[in-house]
Amino acid sequence: MDIRPQHVQLATALPKRLLDFFRKYPPPALTQGLSAADVPAPLAASFETPAVASSTSSTDPNVPAIETPSAALAERTYRNPFQPTKNFATGKWNSPVFGLRRQAEIVKLAQKHGVVDLLPYTIKLPGEREKRRVERGLRVKGTGVGERVKGKAWERTLKGRLEERRNAMLAMPQMIEDWKQRGHGRGWKKWPK
Amino acid sequence: MAKKAKSRTVMVRLLSMAMTGYFRSMMRPRQHRPLSMLKYDPIVRKKVLFLEQKRGGK
Numbered sequence: 171m172d173i174r175p176q177h178v179q180l181a182t183a184l185p186k187r188l189l190d191f192f193r194k195y196p197p198p199a200l201t202q203g204l205s206a207a208d209v210p211a212p213l214a215a216s217f218e219t220p221a222v223a224s225s226t227s228s229t230d231p232n233v234p235a236i237e238t239p240s241a242a243l244a245e246r247t248y249r250n251p252f253q254p255t256k257n258f259a260t261g262k263w264n265s266p267v268f269g270l271r272r273q274a275e276i277v278k279l280a281q282k283h284g285v286v287d288l289l290p291y292t293i294k295l296p297g298e299r300e301k302r303r304v305e306r307g308l309r310v311k312g313t314g315v316g317e318r319v320k321g322k323a324w325e326r327t328l329k330g331r332l333e334e335r336r337n338a339m340l341a342m343p344q345m346i347e348d349w350k351q352r353g354h355g356r357g358w359k360k361w362p363k
Numbered sequence: 364m365a366k367k368a369k370s371r372t373v374m375v376r377l378l379s380m381a382m383t384g385y386f387r388s389m390m391r392p393r394q395h396r397p398l399s400m401l402k403y404d405p406i407v408r409k410k411v412l413f414l415e416q417k418r419g420g421k
Contacts, residue, residue, distance in 0.1 A: 334382050335407065345380060346401065346412050355414070
């Protein structure tokens with residue numbers, strides 16, 4: 171079964187934005203050395219990393235032959251441009267190459283051209299939102315285990331104030347009795363501030 | 364310039380001793396002793412002791 175012409179046609183039919191994306195960020199299935207058979211060979215060839223592309227680019231006239239055989243480049247770990255990355259030297263997180271808006275745009279474009287499976291993982295992939303909804307449900311933030319809601323200042327101090335008020339009311343009859351004995355305030359010493 | 368004469372009366376604040384923060388403002392002669400009285404506190408819905416708040420600061 172020769173599927174090459176169809177996929178070459180598909181690759182050429184892709185809009186420039188998607189082609190540029192795949193050139194810069196070849197599908198993870200290829201770079202990670204996973205099942206390359208999952209990806210149609212000619213289609214994959216047009217998106218391959220430069221190291222691999224040097225051997226196959228002659229078959230595909232659409233792809234510019236990039237002659238940079240750097241094995242290290244191919245062997246490096248794949249960095250998902252849709253996910254934040256941690257810089258282990260500084261311990262800081264770097265933002266994704268593509269923001270959520272551009273991720274959504276690329277996913278929509280890929281969906282339109284039927285190549286959404288070649289994209290790296292992103293939360294904008296179709297079905298991801300539903301999956302997360304199933305996992306988490308309609309949970310209210312702050313109600314989970316170990317989560318707290320800060321609340322307003324009056325909410326945080328309410329318990330203490332009610333306790334103070336309760337104690338004051340418990341002591342009130344005695345206080346009024348003292349007040350009456352001291353001449354209705356004539357000998358009173360403890361005035362509030 | 365001579366200082367302005369102090370008024371004969373002062374406004375005072377009577378605090379509820381139920382610690383509700385509720386208060387009443389009253390006027391009393393400056394030379395009078397501090398006010399204290401039993402009044403209704405709507406927050407605890409009872410008659411409680413109200414004492415004059417110490418003035419000062421300003």
